Amino acid sequence: MSFxxxxxxWGAVVGALxxxxxxxxxxxxxxxxxxxxxxxxxxxxxxxxxxxxxxxDVLLLLFRVIALLTxxxxxxxxxxxRRDASGVRFIVADRAWHTDSSALLARVRTSAxxxxxRAAADYIVWSDTISPDGRLGGMRADLASAFPLALRAVARSxxxxxxxxxxxxxxxxxxxxxxxADAWSAWRRAWPGxxxxxxxxxxxSRRARGAAPAVLETDAIDADDAVMSAYALRDVHASGAxxxxxxxxxxxxxxxxxxxxxxxxxAGAVTVLWPEAGVPAGWQAASDSxxxxxxxxxxxxxxxxxxxxxxxxxxxxARPIAWWSDGEVAAxxxxxxxxxxxxxxxxxxxxxxxxxxxxxxxxxxxxxPCGEERWPVSSxxxxxQTARQPRATAAQLRAGTSRDAASHPRWLAPLLLAxxxxxxxxxxxxxxxxxxxxxxxxxxxxx
Amino acid sequence: xxxxxxxxDALRGVRWPARRAVAAALPGAHRxxxxxxxxxxxxxxxxxxxDDPKQLDWKLLGRSDRAFVRLTDDRAIVxxxxxxxxxxxxxxxxxxxxxxxxxxxxxxxxxxxxxxVANASHDPVGLAATSGAGVTRLAARARRGTIGDVARxxxxxxxxxxxxxxxxxxxxxxxxxxxxxxxxxxxxxxxxRTVAQRTAAGAIVECVHVVAADELDxxxxxxxxxxxxxxxxxxxxxxxxxAAYQSRFAAFRAETARRVRxxxxxxxxxxxxxxxxxxxxxxxAGQGRDSSRDARSANGASG
Numbered sequence: 242m243s244f245x246x247x248x249x250x251w252g253a254v255v256g257a258l259x260x261x262x263x264x265x266x267x268x269x270x271x272x273x274x275x276x277x278x279x280x281x282x283x284x285x286x287x288x289x290x291x292x293x294x295x296x297x298d299v300l301l302l303l304f305r306v307i308a309l310l311t312x313x314x315x316x317x318x319x320x321x322x323r324r325d326a327s328g329v330r331f332i333v334a335d336r337a338w339h340t341d342s343s344a345l346l347a348r349v350r351t352s353a354x355x356x357x358x359r360a361a362a363d364y365i366v367w368s369d370t371i372s373p374d375g376r377l378g379g380m381r382a383d384l385a386s387a388f389p390l391a392l393r394a395v396a397r398s399x400x401x402x403x404x405x406x407x408x409x410x411x412x413x414x415x416x417x418x419x420x421x422a423d424a425w426s427a428w429r430r431a432w433p434g435x436x437x438x439x440x441x442x443x444x445x446s447r448r449a450r451g452a453a454p455a456v457l458e459t460d461a462i463d464a465d466d467a468v469m470s471a472y473a474l475r476d477v478h479a480s481g482a483x484x485x486x487x488x489x490x491x492x493x494x495x496x497x498x499x500x501x502x503x504x505x506x507x508a509g510a511v512t513v514l515w516p517e518a519g520v521p522a523g524w525q526a527a528s529d530s531x532x533x534x535x536x537x538x539x540x541x542x543x544x545x546x547x548x549x550x551x552x553x554x555x556x557x558x559a560r561p562i563a564w565w566s567d568g569e570v571a572a573x574x575x576x577x578x579x580x581x582x583x584x585x586x587x588x589x590x591x592x593x594x595x596x597x598x599x600x601x602x603x604x605x606x607x608x609x610p611c612g613e614e615r616w617p618v619s620s621x622x623x624x625x626q627t628a629r630q631p632r633a634t635a636a637q638l639r640a641g642t643s644r645d646a647a648s649h650p651r652w653l654a655p656l657l658l659a660x661x662x663x664x665x666x667x668x669x670x671x672x673x674x675x676x677x678x679x680x681x682x683x684x685x686x687x688x
Numbered sequence: 689x690x691x692x693x694x695x696x697d698a699l700r701g702v703r704w705p706a707r708r709a710v711a712a713a714l715p716g717a718h719r720x721x722x723x724x725x726x727x728x729x730x731x732x733x734x735x736x737x738x739d740d741p742k743q744l745d746w747k748l749l750g751r752s753d754r755a756f757v758r759l760t761d762d763r764a765i766v767x768x769x770x771x772x773x774x775x776x777x778x779x780x781x782x783x784x785x786x787x788x789x790x791x792x793x794x795x796x797x798x799x800x801x802x803x804x805v806a807n808a809s810h811d812p813v814g815l816a817a818t819s820g821a822g823v824t825r826l827a828a829r830a831r832r833g834t835i836g837d838v839a840r841x842x843x844x845x846x847x848x849x850x851x852x853x854x855x856x857x858x859x860x861x862x863x864x865x866x867x868x869x870x871x872x873x874x875x876x877x878x879x880x881r882t883v884a885q886r887t888a889a890g891a892i893v894e895c896v897h898v899v900a901a902d903e904l905d906x907x908x909x910x911x912x913x914x915x916x917x918x919x920x921x922x923x924x925x926x927x928x929x930x931a932a933y934q935s936r937f938a939a940f941r942a943e944t945a946r947r948v949r950x951x952x953x954x955x956x957x958x959x960x961x962x963x964x965x966x967x968x969x970x971x972x973a974g975q976g977r978d979s980s981r982d983a984r985s986a987n988g989a990s991g
Contacts, residue, residue: 274911274925277777277791277873278903281936282913282923 245318245648253313257306264296301671308664315657320649329362331394333387334413335380336367338441345441349411352439366394380412384420384438387412388428409434413441455608458507459495461517466497468515471595471604493608507580513607515585520549524586534571534587536563537609539602543594549586562606563587572607581611690793690843692800696835698965704805704972706766706892707954711863716765717809732756766865766892767814767828768806770799771856772842773870773898774819776916779847781902791898794960794967795869796842798896801968802867803838811865815841816856820848823856828864850917854878862889867971869896872944873917880944884951893953896971897944901961903937906930 244250276282296302330349338345346363368379368390380387391410410432429436457479461469469479494507497517506512514521527550533542551570562583563572572585585607589595595604648654706718713720735744735755743757778792789797803813807830814828815838826841852875853868860866866886868879872895883893906913906925915921925933941957948955954974958967 271910271912271924271926274907274913275780275782275916276903276906276911276913276925277780277871277900277916278933278937279913279915279921279923280873281940282925282929282933284923 243320244314245320247317249317250310250313253309253317256313257309260305260309261296261302264298264302265294298675301668301675304664304668304671308661308668311657311664312661315648315654315661318648319653319657321653328407328409329364329398330409330411331364331366331391332411332413333366333368333380333391334441335415336369338413339367345413348441349413349439352411352437364394364398366390380415383424384412384414385424385428388432392431407434409437411437411439413439415441453489453491455493455511456490457493457495457608459497460499460505461495461497463517466517467589467592467595468495468497471589471600472608474596475601475604477604477608491610501582506577506582508578510580511583511608511611512577512580513583513585515583515587515589515607517589521555521584521586523552523555524549524584525552526550531565531567533566534563534603535566536572536606537602539599540566541594541597541599541603543597545594546588546590547586548588551586555584559584562609563603572603574611576611583607690796690839692797692835692839695797695801695964695968696804699801699804699968701808702805702969702972703809704802706865707974708892710764710766710892711890713764713766713863716763716811718764718766718811720762720764728760730759730761733759765809765811765830767812767861767863768802768865768867769814769816769828769860770802770838771853771860771866771868771870772796772799772815772817773853773868773874774817774845774847775850775874776820776848777850777871777873778898779916780900788901789960791871791900791960792847794958794964795896795898796839797964798898798958798967798971799842799867799869800835800839801964802971803835805968805972807832807834813838817842817845818849818851818853818856819845821845823851850874852878854882857882857886857893860886860891862886862891865892865894867894867896869898871898876944880947880951883948883953887952893951894971895948895953895955897941897955897957899941899957899959901959904934904959906933 332346332349334342334345342365346365349363366387368387379390387410391412395408455477457469457472457477459466459469459479472478492507492510494505494510494512496505496512496514499505500522501512501514520526527547529547531545531547533540534545535541547565547569551573556570556573559573559575561570561573563570563585565571571587572583574581574583587603594600703717709719709721711721732745732748733756735757739757745756745758748754748756772795774792774795778795779790781788781790799815803815806813810830812828812830813834815824815826817824824841824845826837829837853870854875857866857868857879868883870879872879883895887893908927911925913923913925923929945955945957956971956974958970
C-alpha cells in the first residue's frame, strides 16, 4: 500500500503518539484531607495530573489511536498496490537516434542492474538535437537537460502509472556529451531517486559541434614555446591554414607576443592572452613565489614565480577560471561579443612546468569553449555517483508532480473514513460509560 | 478525664478583672458601677439637695464650712459564661496525631483554665457548648467544684455537626461576661451581629478565635481538601493554590477581628501550637492582635 500524501499519514502518526503520551498522564483524585478552611481555597477542577508508568484506559487508547491512524490513512490518498505492479523506466535519449531505438533499448536493458529494472515498462523521451533558434540544443548542448524532460514526461504520464510502484531514470549520454556542473547538480536534486547514465554510440554517429576539438592559432615566435609545446603534447596543434568554413574544429587564438587589439581578437571564438613576458593589460606587476595553481578541479603543484596580480578593475565583469594556492585569481575569462577573451597571469617560463600531467586542468580551462565551466561526462563516474540512491517510488513522483490524492481503489478512502468515524463513536460510548461507572468521583466534580 | 493539673498550677494567682465596671451584684473582685456602701473612700462630691445627710463629711463641714459628700466604689462579682464551639470543624487536626492538640482540645483546655481563673475571684462560671450530640449547658456556679464540673462536661462531648452558636449567645443575660471560644467557621455573620447586640445591651463579650497551625500552613503535597462540615465543598490543595489560600485566610481573620472589635467586644486569636497557660494568660490580659496590625497583615498577604 502506498499513499499519495504521505505527510498526512505522518501527521496522524504524530497525533497518535501524542494521544498515547497523554494516556501516560494520569488524571486522578488526590488523597483526601479534611480541612475546615477549605472554603478559602480557589474553586476549580478537583483532580490532579500525574505521570503513570502504565497507560490508563487502554481500550480508549486503542480506539483513539486506531481511529486517528485510519482517518490519516483515508485522507492521505491510499493506494492498494497490486501484486503484479512493476517499475516504470523513463529513458531520455537524443532524437537523432530515433531510427535506432531498438538498439538503444537493447543497450539500456543490458545495462540494467537488477531483475526489476529488466522487467520495467519503458517510456522513451526524445530530446531534440537542434533548438528552435537553430543552435545546438537538448542533451547535445547539456546533459542536464534530460532531467526537466524526464520530469515533464512523468507529469504527463502520472495517471497512467497508477499501478507502478517505482520509477527509474536512464539518461543515454551521447559520445563526448558535456554537462554544466551547476545545472546537473540542481536538476539532479529535483529527481528523487536513482539515475543511471548509459553511453551509446550509434552507427555512423558524428562528433557534435559542442565537443569539437580546439585548434590553436598562435603568434608565438619561438618554435619551442612552452605553452604551445604543452598543447602539442595534448594533441592540440597549431593550424595556420584553417579555413573559415571549417566546422569540424574550434578556433582558439593564443596571443603570446601581441597585445589584444581588434585585429588580434578572434571574432566569435576564444582569444587567449598569455604573454611570454610582462603582464596582461590592467594586471599589476608582482614578484613572489607560490606553490600551486588549480583549475577545473586539478591542481598543479610546483614552485612558481608569480609575476602578475589581478586588480579589482580587471576582475570586474570577469569570471575566474584558475586560482593560485593562496586564493588569488591566476586566470580569468571576459566575455566579448559571441566569443570571449581569457587572460592568464601565469609565467609559463621555459621549463617543463606545463608538461606535467597535473597541468591538464589549467590547459583545458584556457582553451575550453566560452561560457560556464563544463566537464566531460564520464558515464561510469556518473553511474557510480548516482547508483547509490534507491529507485524513486511512484508515490514520490506523484507527490512531486501531481496533487491527485484520490484513493485506489476508490472505495478504499471512504471505507477507512467510515471505520474511523465508527471507532470515534465507540470511543465516546466507552468513555461515557467509564465516567458513569466511576463512583469515586462526586457528581459535582465530574468533567 | 483529661488531666488539667499542670495548666491549673501554671494559672495559680492569675486574676481576670472585668474590662469595665460591672452592674451591682454581690460583693466581689470587679469594679462596680454602684457607689456608696463600701468602706473604701474614692472621692468627694459637693452636697446636692436630696443626698442622704448621713453621707455628709461632718468633719470637713466643720473645718471648711462647705458641705461635701463622701463617695466610695463598690466591688462586685460578675458571672462568666463560656460558650464553646464543638462543631465538626473544631476536630482538626485529627486527635492523637503525633501528640498535637486539635482545636477542640485547645478550646477545652482554655475553657477550663478560664474557669479556674474566674473561680479564683469567686465569680460564678457557666458553660454552654455545642457538639455532635446537641447543646450542653452547665448552670453558673461559684463553688470550688465548678472547675471539675466544667472539665467533666467538656470531656464528655465529641465534636460533630454544625450547630450554630448564635442561639446560645442570644439567651445570655446582659450583666454577665460571655467568652465565645470558636473557630468562626460556622455562623460567623450571625454571631458577629449577636455579639454586637449583647455588647450594646451591657454584656462583656470576649471572643477567642482558635486557629490550628495546620490551617495556617497546610501540609505540603497535593490533596483534595474537603470541609468536614459540608462534604460538597471540595477543592484541590496544591502548591499553586496555597499562596492564594493563605492570603484569603489571613484576610478573613483580619476582617473578623476588625468586626468583633468594632462591636465593642474583645478579640484574641490563639494558635493550637502555643503553650496552653500562655494562651489563657493572653486572653486574660486581652493581648489579642490589634486591628491596625490585622489590617496591615491582610493587605500584605493580599498584595
